[in-house]
Amino acid sequence: xxxxxxxxxxxxxxxxxxxxxxxxxxxxxxxxxxxxxxxxxxxxxxxxxxxxxxxxxxxxxxxxxxxxxxxxxxxxxxxxxxxxxxxxxxxxxxxxxxxxxxxxxxxxxxxxxxxxxxxxxxxxxxxxxxxxxxxxxxxxxxxxxxxxxxxxxxxxxxxxxxxxxxxxxxxxxxxxxxxxxxxxxxxxxxxxxxxxxxxxxxxxxxxxxxxxxxxxxxxxxxxxxxxxxxxxxxxxxxxxxxxxxxxxxxxxxxxxxxxxxxxxxxxxxxxxxxxxxxxxxxxxxxxxxxxxxxxxxxxxxxxxxxxxxxxxxxxxxxxxxxxxxxxxxxxxxxxxxxxxxxxxxxxxxxxxxxxxxxxxxxxxxxxxxxxxxxxxxxxxxxxxxxxxxxxxxxxxxxxxxxxxxxxxxxxxxxxxxxxxxxxxxxxxxxxxxxxxxxxxxxxx
Amino acid sequence: xxxxxxxxxxxxxxxxxxxxxxxxxxxxxxxxxxxxxxxxxxxxxxxxxxxxxxxxxxxxxxxxxxxxxxxxxxxxxxxxxxxxxxxxxxxxxxxxxxxxxxxxxxxxxxxxxxxxxxxxxxxxxxxxxxxxxxxxxxxxxxxxxxxxxxxxxxxxxxxxxxxxxxxxxxxxxxxxxxxxxxxxxxxxxxxxxxxxxxxxxxxxxxxxxxxxxxxxxxxxxxxxxxxxxxxxxxxxxxxxxxxxxxxxxxxxxxxxxxxxxxxxxxxxxxxxxxxxxxxxxxxxxxxxxxxxxxxxxxxxxxxxxxxxxxxxxxxxxxxxxxxxxxxxxxxxxxxxxxxxxxxxxxxxxxxxxxx
Numbered sequence: 156x157x158x159x160x161x162x163x164x165x166x167x168x169x170x171x172x173x174x175x176x177x178x179x180x181x182x183x184x185x186x187x188x189x190x191x192x193x194x195x196x197x198x199x200x201x202x203x204x205x206x207x208x209x210x211x212x213x214x215x216x217x218x219x220x221x222x223x224x225x226x227x228x229x230x231x232x233x234x235x236x237x238x239x240x241x242x243x244x245x246x247x248x249x250x251x252x253x254x255x256x257x258x259x260x261x262x263x264x265x266x267x268x269x270x271x272x273x274x275x276x277x278x279x280x281x282x283x284x285x286x287x288x289x290x291x292x293x294x295x296x297x298x299x300x301x302x303x304x305x306x307x308x309x310x311x312x313x314x315x316x317x318x319x320x321x322x323x324x325x326x327x328x329x330x331x332x333x334x335x336x337x338x339x340x341x342x343x344x345x346x347x348x349x350x351x352x353x354x355x356x357x358x359x360x361x362x363x364x365x366x367x368x369x370x371x372x373x374x375x376x377x378x379x380x381x382x383x384x385x386x387x388x389x390x391x392x393x394x395x396x397x398x399x400x401x402x403x404x405x406x407x408x409x410x411x412x413x414x415x416x417x418x419x420x421x422x423x424x425x426x427x428x429x430x431x432x433x434x435x436x437x438x439x440x441x442x443x444x445x446x447x448x449x450x451x452x453x454x455x456x457x458x459x460x461x462x463x464x465x466x467x468x469x470x471x472x473x474x475x476x477x478x479x480x481x482x483x484x485x486x487x488x489x490x491x492x493x494x495x496x497x498x499x500x501x502x503x504x505x506x507x508x509x510x511x512x513x514x515x516x517x518x519x520x521x522x523x524x525x526x527x528x529x530x531x532x533x534x535x536x537x538x539x540x541x542x543x544x545x546x547x548x549x550x551x552x553x554x555x556x557x558x559x560x561x562x563x564x565x566x567x568x569x570x571x572x573x574x575x576x577x578x579x580x581x582x583x584x585x586x587x588x589x590x591x592x593x594x595x596x597x598x599x
Numbered sequence: 600x601x602x603x604x605x606x607x608x609x610x611x612x613x614x615x616x617x618x619x620x621x622x623x624x625x626x627x628x629x630x631x632x633x634x635x636x637x638x639x640x641x642x643x644x645x646x647x648x649x650x651x652x653x654x655x656x657x658x659x660x661x662x663x664x665x666x667x668x669x670x671x672x673x674x675x676x677x678x679x680x681x682x683x684x685x686x687x688x689x690x691x692x693x694x695x696x697x698x699x700x701x702x703x704x705x706x707x708x709x710x711x712x713x714x715x716x717x718x719x720x721x722x723x724x725x726x727x728x729x730x731x732x733x734x735x736x737x738x739x740x741x742x743x744x745x746x747x748x749x750x751x752x753x754x755x756x757x758x759x760x761x762x763x764x765x766x767x768x769x770x771x772x773x774x775x776x777x778x779x780x781x782x783x784x785x786x787x788x789x790x791x792x793x794x795x796x797x798x799x800x801x802x803x804x805x806x807x808x809x810x811x812x813x814x815x816x817x818x819x820x821x822x823x824x825x826x827x828x829x830x831x832x833x834x835x836x837x838x839x840x841x842x843x844x845x846x847x848x849x850x851x852x853x854x855x856x857x858x859x860x861x862x863x864x865x866x867x868x869x870x871x872x873x874x875x876x877x878x879x880x881x882x883x884x885x886x887x888x889x890x891x892x893x894x895x896x897x898x899x900x901x902x903x904x905x906x907x908x909x910x911x912x913x914x915x916x917x918x919x920x921x922x923x924x925x926x927x928x929x930x931x932x933x934x935x936x937x938x939x940x941x942x943x944x945x946x947x948x949x950x951x952x953x954x
Contacts, residue, residue, distance in 0.1 A: 222804075222805070222836075237612065237632065237933070237936070237941040238933060238936075238941070241631075241654040241655045241673040241697070242654070243653065243654065326806065327804070327805070327806055329802065329803045329804070331803065331804045331834065333804075334804075431719055432719055432720060432721050432722060433719035433721070433722065433724050433807075434722050434723075434724075434806060436719070437722065457805075457806065458801070458804050458805045458806060459804045459805055459836075460801070460804075460805035460806065460807055462804070462805070462836050463836060464836050464837075464838065465809070465835070465836055465837070465838035465867075466809050466810075466835070466838075469717065469753075469809060470717075470807065470809060470835075472716050472717055472718075473716075473717040473718055473719060473724070473807065474807075476718060477718075477719050509935075510935070511932075511933035511934065511935055511936075512613070512631075512930075512932070512933040513932045513933070514885055514911065514912045514930065514931060514932040515838045515866075515867070515885055515887070515912070516867075516912075517836075517838070546936060546939075546941075548935070548936065
């Protein structure tokens with residue numbers, strides 16, 4: 156891998172934060188922590204290192220609106236048009252900009268958000284589109300590109316944090332294309348240590364149950380024996396499978412050690428009430444809590460509940476107000492805690508929905524012209540970029556695709572979007588291919 | 600009994616509400632573009648009313664004198680229109696959210712309107728409690744509210760008993776409530792029960808509720824209540840629940856019968872109506888799978904008598920007073936615009952009813 160580009164990309168973090176880690180790493184070693192060097196864990200016992208690392212840590216929360224929300228009932232309303240649907244629009248804090256009337260909270264903080272109204276992608280089917288918007292690039296033969304969470308886990312993850320570097324909160328065990336995607340390879344060539352730790356709903360109960368049923372002294376004994384045996388096995392066999400299993404175990408162990416962070420009931424009651432009672436809202440609050448405690452990347456999903464081929468308006472009337480409230484409180488809470496400047500918040504699905512209604516009261520898949528929201532780390536605030544025509548049928552200004560989006564995300568987080576990889580057994584590839592431009596209107 | 604199509608008309612936007620003059624020579628359509636249209640059922644000629652709703656127009660009723668039409672909309676407003684001049688002469692805000700459906704008492708004195716937004720009320724997306732009365736009754740002459748009742752939102756359907764002394768309303772969760780009119784001081788229903796057979800909670804793909812009871816009709820003697828909708832689905836986004844009607848003895852909350860196995864397809868049924876002979880009723884809606892989307896059933900044993908496939912979504916079914924014609928209103932799937940022009944997608948069909 157070639158080093159990150161020396162020239163600063165617009166919006167990239169101007170500080171030497173990436174060097175800070177290396178300097179602090181050496182400082183930790185020079186401070187007599189050589190005994191800990193084998194695992195790096197000792198570094199985090201050094202309070203200077205821990206504090207600086209926490210301060211420099213970037214975060215990303217992806218509100219994954221799987222199934223694909225309607226742009227008309229959210230960020231790009233077309234009231235009064237034949238396909239505009241029954242909900243009106245309301246003015247926002249940005250002059251001349253309107254959101255759906257289902258989003259009064261976000262309308263009130265539009266100056267803190269950025270909206271892209273001109274997403275234009277090519278995949279109309281869920282599985283392929285989920286892959287496209289999770290990996291940021293079409294499939295390419297010869298290797299599997301990691302998903303955003305895995306890429307950020309590798310780029311921003313802490314050395315030996317008990318909190319997993321890629322957390323997926325999703326309470327729904329079964330169901331269609333997203334379930335198929337979840338069963339696939341998230342981390343790609345990065346390997347299993349950057350795959351998500353999945354929690355939420357019943358999954359979290361398993362973690363808590365595991366933590367509660369095994370005594371601490373027993374856990375420690377088991378862990379010592381396991382480390383000895385698996386390290387020996389890995390060394391003797393050079394086994395990729397063993398490494399993956401160990402990585403999975405390490406993540407599980409960290410998760411169990413921080414089980415309370417994943418317990419909705421441990422979150423403050425007032426916060427829980429503010430965010431709302433649904434599982435998506437509660438998990439979004441949990442994401443904030445995890446970021447406060449150092450998690451680099453948290454993805455919040457709720458099955459494929461936005462896929463409203465049937466009862467579009469009957470279900471969006473419930474889903475959109477929940478998302479509106481979640482985005483409002485999440486952005487405000489992060490700002491109040493001084494975390495918004497270091498946390499990128501993204502709300503999007505895998506495409507949009509048709510400007511016309513089908514016979515079943517629904518809107519179908521529509522990648523041609525759709526909207527998403529992103530704000531926080533490395534971005535301006537209060538920007539609405541791109542535009543669609545009067546009926547929302549096509550993009551008429553500044554079309555952006557998934558590669559533009561991922562170039563923006565990486566740049567905003569201070570990660571070289573064009574880093575080149577030349578690894579054994581794989582074609583030469585880049586984090587974002589073809590030097591695709593970031594959405595410069597949004598970059599700070 | 601058999602249905603034969605006589606006329607098939609297009610309207611600019613999907614039809615969500617339908618009213619008929621008693622002789623069936625005039626039809627009134629509430630449309631998804633907010634407009635109200637007076638339609639000649641024979642020629643299909645449509646004349647819009649002067650005022651439209653600020654959202655979908657969801658229902659309309661014609662007062663017995665034939666001079667006044669009242670419409671409701673997803674804007675929560677009720678509009679009184681003069682049929683002759685097409686002018687709106689009274690506006691009343693009934694709800695903060697949608698009017699889902701309207702019902703007119705048999706004597707034309709009272710108008711019932713139901714509302715409610717589905718909002719998350721719990722971890723499993725149980726509907727939150729209502730923030731305003733979900734069922735209201737207005738005096739059609741004065742426009743004044745005369746009763747308000749509590750229900751679990753969203754309340755999708757309502758109807759009056761033939762004697763006008765009872766009002767029924769049903770919601771997404773399959774809760775059915777019946778009140779006596781005039782309303783008692785405590786506003787409590789005289790009967791209420793739940794049927795779980797119309798509501799879905801997604802288990803495979805999505806965790807929330809959908810569906811519900813989309814239409815209600817008392818039997819001509821007032822002793823039973825028909826409900827229709829769609830059966831539960833594992834994937835609520837599939838729209839392929841069983842086409843369902845159930846008949847209840849409402850005074851006992853006891854189910855008497857339901858659509859028979861082997862006689863249904865799948866899809867949401869939105870309309871149910873009695874034939875004036877009292878011996879048959881029709882259920883209609885959208886077909887996801889099967890062979891029909893509108894069917895006549897025998898009142899005697901609930902068996903299917905005759906069915907048709909109109910190839911469109913049906914939102915309302917009304918027999919003319921003489922029972923010789925049936926008007927079906929609804930929508931096609933909305934076509935994409937061509938060169939910036941949106942093709943029509945509303946439908947109004949007239950069927951001859953043959954014994």
